[in-house]
Amino acid sequence: AQLNYLNPAVREAVIQTILHVARMFPIIRFDAAMTLAKKHYQRLWFPEPGSGGDIASRAEFGMTKEQFDAAFPEEFWREVVDRVQAEVPNTLLLAEAFWLMEGYFVRTLGMHRVYNSAFMNMLKNEDNAKYRSVIKNTVEFDPEILKRYVNFMNNPDEDTAVAQFGKEDKYFGVATLLATMPGLPMFGHGQIEGFTEKYGMEYRRAYWDETPDEWLIRRHEREIFPLLHKRYLFAEVANFRLYDFYAPDGSVNEDVFAYSNRAGDERGLVIYHNKWAEARGWIRSSAAYAVKEAGGKRLEMTSLADGLGLPNDGNAYVVFRDVASNLEYIRNCRQIYEQGMYVELGAFRYHVFLDFRITQDNEWGQYGHLMGFLNGRGVPNIEEAIKEIFLQPIHTPFKQLVNAGMFQRLGAAMQTTVEVEVEIEVEADADEEAIAEVVEVAEAVAEAVGAEDADDLAALLDSVEQFYIDLLRAIQDFTGGEGDELALAAENRQQLTAILQLTELGEKLPQVQEVVDLLIKHLGAQSAAWGTVLGWQFVHGLGKVVDEVGYADVSRSWIDEWLLGRILASAVEGMGVDSSVAWRAVGIVKLLTAHQRWFEVKAPAHRLAFAALSKLLRDGEVQQFLQVNRYQGVLYFNKEAYEQLCGWLLLPAVVESLVSKTGDAATEEILARYQVIRKLLDAGDASGYRVEKLLEAAR
Numbered sequence: 138a139q140l141n142y143l144n145p146a147v148r149e150a151v152i153q154t155i156l157h158v159a160r161m162f163p164i165i166r167f168d169a170a171m172t173l174a175k176k177h178y179q180r181l182w183f184p185e186p187g188s189g190g191d192i193a194s195r196a197e198f199g200m201t202k203e204q205f206d207a208a209f210p211e212e213f214w215r216e217v218v219d220r221v222q223a224e225v226p227n228t229l230l231l232a233e234a235f236w237l238m239e240g241y242f243v244r245t246l247g248m249h250r251v252y253n254s255a256f257m258n259m260l261k262n263e264d265n266a267k268y269r270s271v272i273k274n275t276v277e278f279d280p281e282i283l284k285r286y287v288n289f290m291n292n293p294d295e296d297t298a299v300a301q302f303g304k305e306d307k308y309f310g311v312a313t314l315l316a317t318m319p320g321l322p323m324f325g326h327g328q329i330e331g332f333t334e335k336y337g338m339e340y341r342r343a344y345w346d347e348t349p350d351e352w353l354i355r356r357h358e359r360e361i362f363p364l365l366h367k368r369y370l371f372a373e374v375a376n377f378r379l380y381d382f383y384a385p386d387g388s389v390n391e392d393v394f395a396y397s398n399r400a401g402d403e404r405g406l407v408i409y410h411n412k413w414a415e416a417r418g419w420i421r422s423s424a425a426y427a428v429k430e431a432g433g434k435r436l437e438m439t440s441l442a443d444g445l446g447l448p449n450d451g452n453a454y455v456v457f458r459d460v461a462s463n464l465e466y467i468r469n470c471r472q473i474y475e476q477g478m479y480v481e482l483g484a485f486r487y488h489v490f491l492d493f494r495i496t497q498d499n500e501w502g503q504y505g506h507l508m509g510f511l512n513g514r515g516v517p518n519i520e521e522a523i524k525e526i527f528l529q530p531i532h533t534p535f536k537q538l539v540n541a542g543m544f545q546r547l548g549a550a551m552q553t554t555v556e557v558e559v560e561i562e563v564e565a566d567a568d569e570e571a572i573a574e575v576v577e578v579a580e581a582v583a584e585a586v587g588a589e590d591a592d593d594l595a596a597l598l599d600s601v602e603q604f605y606i607d608l609l610r611a612i613q614d615f616t617g618g619e620g621d622e623l624a625l626a627a628e629n630r631q632q633l634t635a636i637l638q639l640t641e642l643g644e645k646l647p648q649v650q651e652v653v654d655l656l657i658k659h660l661g662a663q664s665a666a667w668g669t670v671l672g673w674q675f676v677h678g679l680g681k682v683v684d685e686v687g688y689a690d691v692s693r694s695w696i697d698e699w700l701l702g703r704i705l706a707s708a709v710e711g712m713g714v715d716s717s718v719a720w721r722a723v724g725i726v727k728l729l730t731a732h733q734r735w736f737e738v739k740a741p742a743h744r745l746a747f748a749a750l751s752k753l754l755r756d757g758e759v760q761q762f763l764q765v766n767r768y769q770g771v772l773y774f775n776k777e778a779y780e781q782l783c784g785w786l787l788l789p790a791v792v793e794s795l796v797s798k799t800g801d802a803a804t805e806e807i808l809a810r811y812q813v814i815r816k817l818l819d820a821g822d823a824s825g826y827r828v829e830k831l832l833e834a835a836r
Contacts, residue, residue: 441477455473
């Protein structure tokens, strides 16, 4: 067909063959299309006289360019595209056209899609200025052409993606461009799994026994897959803007790719530094881009603020989220208008900023204050960061109490037992008076050591009491509460002292040893449990500053409203505890705070267990803690979580008894409350882990 293509009949037969395939398939891929361009056909088969040609035997068939153009007037692929468009218009034509001929195939020949090898090769070799030039030239000619590129990081003819780009930040930076550039992103076989075998299209199976790299897959799930779900935001070109990255010296850093796009009210800004170096500078203005109009086109440039659709308002702030770190950032809209956006990037680091929202500063100027405080840094949640600044007067004294160091000091005070051994050596014939003298000295030494330890504990409790007073006074200033902070701090000290003596309670009150055993089973020496106990102790009574009656609900609400749970979780984590366990501790503190007086529910003594349990189960947080779930129409709960909850309910009950009563009265009350817990535990055993049966058993 090549040798006879100058024959119109043969040419028509070739075109009809392609049209026949087009009628059967919605997409046609032309392999190695760049070798069949018009100039290659003449070079191989009808070389210009004097050129020698690439095939010696074809020299005698040489044709001048004029003769060849007369016989072959139109480029082969142009004719294919036009005929397909006219006769089978719903067919997509995809060309493999390497050797930097991609632009020619889409601009001049009108091919619908073309593999963009420049993306892979230039980014791999860090020819960043060249590739930025490719993008610039394309958008200056016609931005729509960007949509026709099929970008990729490997194919069957090339080494695998991990062989070319590795598995670290460079790979994910380029993959981020792949997922967010206009056009079609194409992932190669085994790319996401991190396979290293170079496969061929003729392969029926893999020859290497490779295991998917789970770490690589998970990172794709965190950073790349969310971007692919946003292709509607990145795929179009009407609002695509490429920006220059200006270094502090005023030069353009060609190693940084920065571009934005919009879809409706959604905005996206992508920044990637494709170099092993540090980069810092400003994104201000876009590269020129073509705007079509009647009779031709014109070139425009725009600012970053216009590209993102931001108002020129000094009182407006834009908040946005980075996909890679999941942190939120805040910038002033007018500052972006006048100066652009300042960014610092390490080697192969990248940002994809999404979820842009514009907000007006409030009367206290909190957003402006927060932006100045953060100084460009990101935070997990801007709105919570605003609240944290507003709540700083509360958080500062609260953190004096609730921190890993304080928890560990109090834990050491709880677990310290002073043992003093004194060896007494006397003569065998020493009289009783001499022996008594030595024993008296030994006892004095032991008493002195014990007193020193007691003094240390008293000093620690003094510090805690003062910190608690500071916290209560801060809450008074914040809320206007009028509770007696000194009396409340003294009460807190009594309760804390009782907690520190829990492990020795069985020695003082032998009748409650079984109660202590159940408590210790849940408290123990574990950091998470100890952090839970102290977290509850420093939170549950705070509401008394404003409400002596409904303080439990007030205290519980402040854990969320004032973000105290985050501080508590951080303190528990600081004791070497996993984050999920720390937040479970916060959940227990919330439950115990809300239900700290569960034993005072109004009901006859024999129905106290049922009444308390009924109230607990109406609480959604209790249901969540117990993992209540419905299966085949039956509500079930988790056995271990239920037993743990029962154990924790003993804590406020025992502490309250120890503080409000002494001696036999305290013992009697503790045992009575313990019997309620025992009844709840027995009901759990008899329930088959069904909520309905649990209530019946408790009744």
